[in-house]
Amino acid sequence: MFPDSNNQNWSAEDSAETYRLEDWNAGHFSINKDGNLEIECQVNETNVRVPIMDIIKGMQDRDLFMPALIRVENILDHSLKILNEAFKNAIDNCGYQNVYRGVFPIKVNQQAQIVEEIVRFGQPYNHGLEAGSKPELIIALAMLENEDSYIVCNGYKDEEFIDLGLRAIQLGYKCFFVIETPTEVPVIIRRAQMLGVKPMLGTRIKLSTRVEGHWQKDSGDRSIFGLNSLQIIEVIDMLKEADMLDCLQLLHFHLGSQIPSIHNIRRGVQEACRYYVSMKHEGAAMQYMDVGGGLAVDYEGNQQRSLNSKNYTLDEYCSDILETIMMTLDPEEIDHPVIISESGRATAAYSSIFLFNILDVAHFDPVRQLQEPPQGSDEKLKNLREILEIINPDNLQECYNDANYYRDEIRHLFQHGQVELRERAIAENLYLEVLQNILKMAPEAGVLSEEVERLQQSLTDIYYGNFSVFQSLPDAWAINQVFPIMPVHRLNEKPTRQATIADLTCDCDGKLDHFIGDESTLALHELRDGEDYYLGTFLVGAYQETLSDLHNLFGDTNVVSIRINEDGSFEFVHEIEGDTIxxxxxxxxxxxxxxxxxxxxxxxxxxxxxxxxxxxxxxxxxxxxxxxxxxxxxxxx
Ligand SMILES: Cc1ncc(COP(=O)(O)O)c(C=O)c1O
Structure with missing residues (x-):
């Protein structure tokens, strides 16, 4: 299979094309002349590149082995910067009369180093945090020092949660409670009155706009989150009665994560604006519009309205949101609100790379020395052998049918003790050889059955990776999320095998067989004796660490955070050893x-x-x- 291992004409560009690097790398990765994949970033206007193999070597020197996660702080900073700058530019370009304030949803990656870095780098932008639970609010309170950054509290809130948020306001934080259910309101009113604190309130609205993507069925009227129009009125009336309607200042909605279509986003904002206007008319002191998350990552890089992609740019996302707000509010002569977004995926995804080594490969190629049936073998074995002599492009289907028949017969005879193990092994081997011949001749053949067309898939290699899908790439299993995967070295050699990847768990789902470009196999290199082969999975900084599980008791992997310097050196700013047994x-x-x-x-x-x-x-x-x-x-x- 794919026997052409001639490397002479194979270049880094060929590898870049094979792994569609330009489509998904967003300028963060490139291949050098030695065939190594490099991390690329700007440090003080200087373009710096670091080969991932150098980082692996540095980890080995520190006894940190595969599998491992690398977090690149420079990339995280870059994502925050472009998000804030894109909104700033869009505000300037469309004449929007207010500011942007981002908040990072902690649930997307709660790891202390990630949140710390977002808070540190986000400070000049007043980038804040979104908390969906008490532990997340505690993280936000302990990490954020800048009082101009916002804390947005989503999720169901008990008295303890509410008290914590009210204390934050006493300390000077801009801490919003987004009301998820009318039952929260009496508790907020009571606690606020008791502590003598004026809360900053918002309502999460349930939009009827449905969105495409992974969470399509959970959007629109069937969304499990948010208040419908009746409930919003109920909230307004309760606050009015408590003389606290001026506390209601924010409107929040979240259409879902990874929204592939800009049309859906526009429609959602448009509908949200109508609520904003009406809430203002009801007397609420509206000043903030929180558009939630949903800004998608183009994992596939095909810029399309599909599950793992998106049909818009960041600039378009920002300007479409602002323009839609202006189009609705300007005729009503309502001031433009502060615009808040809760982008998690787009902020964190690019900064983490998951690396693992390959331990073994299962090939489905025939073994030469097993070909000849021994003296006195069953006739059916000889019949199978004869197929190899008569096979040609005109009789492929017939040969395929016969090979299946004789192979199955021999399996049957083996089960009844009429054929020995060696004969069965020869039969399986001959069968594989027939299939390989069919594959080779198929391009010259006429119409073939679907089964034969799918042969390529069933004969691809299985590369066994030293990792657990469930621990490190849970979304690949849970929602069929596709991540870019490629070798991080040997990229000046032609990858001559086609493979799927199996993990270490004893679970049929512990595999990767869906790759970008809607491919069911990945081009990989032949393993070399005594040499490790490393693959990288990219764009894994959002949700993967958080959602991981301990299937087969494979624990957290080793993690390093690196910072790349202007001179091309890099530092291991944090090292975390993975779980022990x-x-x-x-x-x-x-x-x-x-x-x-x-x-x-x-x-x-x-x-x-x-x-x-x-x-x-x-x-x-x-x-x-x-x-x-x-x-x-x-x-x-
Ligand atoms: C309320 C809320 N805000 C923000 C986000 C983050 O969304 P994303 O990662 O798509 O930016 C989520 C995640 O689904 C969410 O539920």
Whole structure:
């Protein structure tokens, strides 16, 4: 399969094209002349590039092995910068009469280093945080020092949550409660009156605008979040009665994440503006419009209105939102609100790269030395062998049918003890050889059945990766999210194999078989003896770390945060060792001490029964204790 391994004419450009690098890299990645993938960024106006292999080497020197996540602070900063600047430019260009304030939704990546960096770099932009729970509000209060940055509290709020938010206002924070349900209102009123604090309130509205994308069925009237028009009136009346309608200042909506169509966004903003106008007419002191998240990431890079892509640019997103607001509010002579957005995915996705090595490959190629049936073999084996002599482009379908028939017959005979294992192995091998011949000749053949057309797929390699889909790329499993994946080295060599990727879990879903460009296989290089082969999965900074799980007890991977300097050097600003076996056992409530003691008793019994010596006992106990402190992934000695 794909036998042409001639590298002479293969260039970095060919690799870039194969992996559609230009489509999705957003200027952050490129390939150097040595065939290594580099991270590219601007540091103080200087364009700097760092090969990912250098980072892997640096990690190995620090005993941080694969799989691992790299967070690139420069890329995170860049994403924040372009978001804020795009809104600023759009405001200037359309003459919008107010400012933009972004808030990062903590749920998108709660890792302390990410939130810290967003707060640090976001300070000049007054970039704030969105909290959807009490722990997230505590993060926001502890991290944000800039009083001009906003804290937007979404989600259901109990008294404790409300008190925390009111205390934040006392401290000078601009902390908004977005009302998700009318039942929150009496509690807010009571606690605000008790603490003598004037709350900053918003309502989350349920738009009837439906959006395309992963969460299509949860949008519109069936959305589980937000207040309908009746409930908004109920909220307004309760606040009016408490003489607190002037606290209601913000309108919030969230159409869903990863919205691929700008048309949906425009329609959503348009509908939201009507609510804004009406709430103003009702007497609310409206000043803020929070358009939620939804700004999509073009994982596929095809700029289309499809699940893993988007049909708009960041500039278009900003100007369309502002223009739509102006078109609705200007005729009503209503002041332009401060515009808030809660972009999470677009802020965090590009900054993390997930790396793993390949441990093994399953090929579906025939083995040469097994071809000949031994003397006295079953006739059917000989019949299978004969197919190879008669196969030609005109009889491919017939040969395919016959090969299936004889292969199945031999399997059947094996099950009934009439054929030996060696004969069965030869049959399977001959069968593979017939299929490979069919594949080679198919381009010259006429019409073939769908089954034959799909042969390519069933004969592709399986590359076994040292990682867990469930731990590191949960959305690839849960919502069929596609991430760009490619080797990070050997990119000046032609990738001669086509493969799907299996992870370490014993789960049929623990695989990657959907790649960008709607491909079911990925072009990869042949493994070389004694040499590691590294793949990178890109744009994984949003949601993946947070949603991960411990399937098969594969734990958190090693993580490094790097900062790239102007001179092309880089620093490991943070290193976090992945979970040990002891850690993951502890997560699922095992008592490590008790486990050690129970195992000690088992080993001691073996000594008593003279199965092992005391010396062996010591070695076994040492291995057991060492294993507990080891990495949960495949380790090379
Ligand atoms: C209320 C709210 N705001 C913001 C976001 C972040 O959305 P995104 O990551 O698409 O920017 C979400 C996520 O779905 C959300 O539920």
């Amino acid at each position: 002891e850690d993951v056992l502890d997560y699922v409530e095992y008592d490590i001490k008790a486990m050690k003691e129970r195992f000690r008793r088992t080993v001691e019994r073996a000594v008593r029964e003279e199965k092992i010596t005391v010396k062996t006992r010591q070695q076994i106990l040492k291995s057991f204790a060492e294993s507990l402190t080891g990495y949960t992934y495949y380790e090379v000695d």
